[in-house]
Amino acid sequence: xxxxxxxxRDYITENYDFYSRQTNYYTxxxxxxxxxxxxxxxxxxxxxxxxxxxxxxxxxxVDRQLEFIRLIxxxxxxxxxxxxxxxxxxxxxxxEIVSIMKNSKV
Numbered sequence: 656x657x658x659x660x661x662x663x664r665d666y667i668t669e670n671y672d673f674y675s676r677q678t679n680y681y682t683x684x685x686x687x688x689x690x691x692x693x694x695x696x697x698x699x700x701x702x703x704x705x706x707x708x709x710x711x712x713x714x715x716x717v718d719r720q721l722e723f724i725r726l727i728x729x730x731x732x733x734x735x736x737x738x739x740x741x742x743x744x745x746x747x748x749x750x751e752i753v754s755i756m757k758n759s760k761v
Contacts, residue, residue, distance in 0.1 A: 661694065661701040688726045732759045 668678040682702050685691035690708035694701050704712070711722055728734045735755045739747045747755075 661703040663699055663701050667702065687730075688723075690726070732756055732761050735759065 664675070664678055664682070667673065667682065668675050671678075673681070682691060682693070685702075685708070686693065688707075690704065690711060691702050692705040694703065707726075711719055714722060728737060732755055735758075736747055736752055739751060739755070
């Protein structure tokens with residue numbers, strides 16, 4: 656791992672012009688999708704692309720976007736919400752989404 660392959664929370668926040676809340680959201684979302692992992696060294700948390708994340712950035716932009724979609728819909732909550740949207744042709748209500756989340760034990 657070279658010095659550019661792992662980033663700390665402050666670096667991400669400052670260099671991507673995020674608020675700290677955004678940094679938390681995006682790093683956790685990337686971890687949820689299996690693209691990023693984190694490691695604690697000397698009490699400091701670092702984030703780095705894992706195998707799936709590195710693979711993603713070898714793809715063309717179109718294939719990368721398709722892979723993002725695949726990584727999202729393999730999770731049952733997102734898949735169920737998307738199926739409901741296609742079935743009803745209208746955005747599911749907050750109540751419907753919460754119900755799907757509860758049924759999925761999220």
